[in-house]
Amino acid sequence: MQERPNIHVAVVMRRVALDNRWQPFRWELADVVPHDDGFGREPRILFDDGREQRWLHPGFTVELFRDDAEGYYLNGTTDTPGWFVMWRMEDAPSVAAEPIAKPEVVTLSYHDAGRWLDAQEAVEQVPAPPHVVEWMMTFARDHYVPEPRKRKRPESFRRLEDRFGNPATVSSGKKYGE
Template sequence: MTERPYTDVAVIMRCEHIDNRWQPWRWSLAEVVINEPAFGTEPRQIIQDEREQRWLFPGFRAELYRDDAEGYHLNLTSPAPCWFVLWRRDEDPGTGEIPLARPVAVSLSYHDAGRWLDAQETVEQVPAAPEVVETLRAFVAEHYQPEPKRRKRPDSFRTLQDRFGNPASVSTEKQRGGGGSGGGNAGGGSHD
């Protein structure tokens, strides 16, 4: 079995103080960096002052999957290729401390980000470093196969449907009579 290409990364989350009595602190994704052994394995605070905190979350692996090459291609063809990070807040500890925002998953795929958003998760993005973009570009060049464009059938070959999506038909025969007796024309004469 061939090992998938991957990049080990760490996520830095930022918590900034905002002047709002209902929500005095706001979490956001600060950056995704290449993981270093010196980072260790446990989350740790790296900055704290009266306006902000920054936390480092090491130990994430972003693997590249051949069957998701289209998701990487979509990322590469966007104006700014980026990392997507799914994160969740801890439950409120109730001790006056700020609940931590913890990254859960990191990806370079638009498809992953779309699935996470569809599941109503919190997903943010930050630009990917040039060396990460180049690695991704090489992977996509090797594995991405665009879907062949299908020829569009002329509208004249499409089946007719009514406004409810049921099959419909068109008749060139003239509708005759109404009433119920004899099926003739109300005027008494024939128009044949």
């Protein structure tokens, strides 16, 4: 079986301090970078100045699937094509004393991101580099087949209905009883 086109990436999440007594900080997606074997396998902190932390989460594989070519095409034809990262808060006692934002999946598909958002997941986007966008669009052009448009009937051929959906008639003759 032929292997799917894929690339290996790492995700950088950012923890930003807020001046808010109800929420002392927030997590956000900072970047998606090419994976390097030197990153290891476990999340680790890259930067901490007391107001901001940056965490590296290595080891993600982004695969392109033929049946999702439309999702790649939609992403590639926007003003800012990008990576979509679905993440969740998770306890990681081996690396941090408090819960951290842990990326679960990285994709280039608009459809995947839409499904995750519909499921109330945390999904964020960052711009993808031009070489990744070109790789994705080459795949999309090779595999995406737009559905043929259905012919729309002219309005003059539509059935007349009243406001309740019942068939209605129009007559140009005299009214009853005249």
